[in-house]
Amino acid sequence: MTGFARVEGALAGDSWCWELKSVNGRGLEVRMRLPSGFERLERDIRASASGRFARGSINIQLQYQPAATETGYRINRALLQTLLDLVAEHESAPNLAPARLDGLLAVRGVVEAAENDAGDSDAGVEAGEARLAAMLADFNVALDRLAEARREEGARLAEALGQHVDEIALLVAQVRNHASRTPEALRQRLRDQIAALLDANAALPEERLAQELAMLATKADIAEELDRLDTHIAAARDLLGKDGPNGRRLDFLCQEFNREANTVCSKAFDGEVTRIGLELKVTIDRFREQIQNIE
Known part of the structure; x- marks a missing residue:
């Protein structure tokens, strides 16, 4: 997920600016650039970012300008x-x-x-802690804005992903309703292949003939694959309608889509069904590419 957020803050003459950038990533990677003297913020920053996001490469930069009177x-x-x-x-x-x-x-x-040293006095320590607390508060505001930017992009992606799922459903329906899958077409296909077997070996035993018939019928049957594709389509639509990080689940679902599409193509004995199956694989691949962009 991509996004950008910028938040500026100030306290007692000190000023700072947080810049957060997010790009796509399979897992969560947090990188930060902090001025010298603010390393103690790193643990809180990493914990807040990992508690908010599950995927993406997030770059965090803090710019700090001390009060004009503190230049020593x-x-x-x-x-x-x-x-x-x-x-x-x-x-x-x-x-x-x-x-x-x-x-x-x-x-x-x-x-x-x-300016990076809060001082040894109680007042100096208290002022330093107040400054760090204000900076962390502004960082959390920046996280909120980054999350909102990612949500807006996610909404746009969800619409595009929904269109891909609709295309997959349409192609599956075309295969299911294709004329080559009617009972009469399947019977004629079996008759032609049986005739070829008998011409090749007229003395083919009945038992062997029955085995060949069973194998041909199994190879021609893609009903289970189409049923599983329908189930995956319903699961994809359900995940796209849910809040929360579903990118990994959808990524796994793409693998299942591909597995069934490959089987449909390998079993197809009609050129048009093969063409539809290849188009199905292309659409699934586009769907998978977009999945890499979401959390």
């Missing part, structure tokens, strides 16, 4: 000291250039933006 940076001295100690341990290693301070400061986490 600080040095993570503990991390810097750890790096310095590591340099001292390996200063005699051959073919190793001496470490430079600018290189150490470039290591991620050594220089931290002050």
Whole structure:
């Protein structure tokens, strides 16, 4: 399912923007890009997304702009000291250039933006928690909007899928009502094949002849396949009318459609029935392609 949602928010001079994009996928894949310092949001984001959606590749991006007054940076001295100690341990290693301070400061986490730190005071911690809570609230709004966009697309797809199911039903009815499947046509087909057997081997034993007749009758009978196709058509219409993630069920149903259509084509002894059966397979394949786009 494809969709897009964008939500902007602000609190105490800080501002942010969530952008969510969804594209088709067999399973659920959540990817996110968060600014440094907001990694703690990842668990809540992933849990909310997986609780809302079952299929699709969802890309989540957070853009954050701190208040204009909070522009300072600080040095993570503990991390810097750890790096310095590591340099001292390996200063005699051959073919190793001496470490430079600018290189150490470039290591991620050594220089931290002050706005990403809520502060050590109770007021600072409380303000930081309030900011994160507001950001998560806006993220859930973005999820709602993305879900609505996917529902709108789903409604359009449901209409197209319903048309495919109607086409499948029409083709199945054409096979069922074809003149070659009338009792007289089937009897004539059997007579012709029996005559061919007798010409090939006039001394064909009665027992063998009965076996051949039974085999011919079985090969010509596609009533069970057509009945199962009717059952699958009813099941597809039922699933398309239900709310909730039914993509996997419909995907499995497509496999059953294909199985019966293949059997109809293999048993067909009339060219027109074969043509209808091939058109049936093409329509089922179009139906299956659209199924990949829904949850």
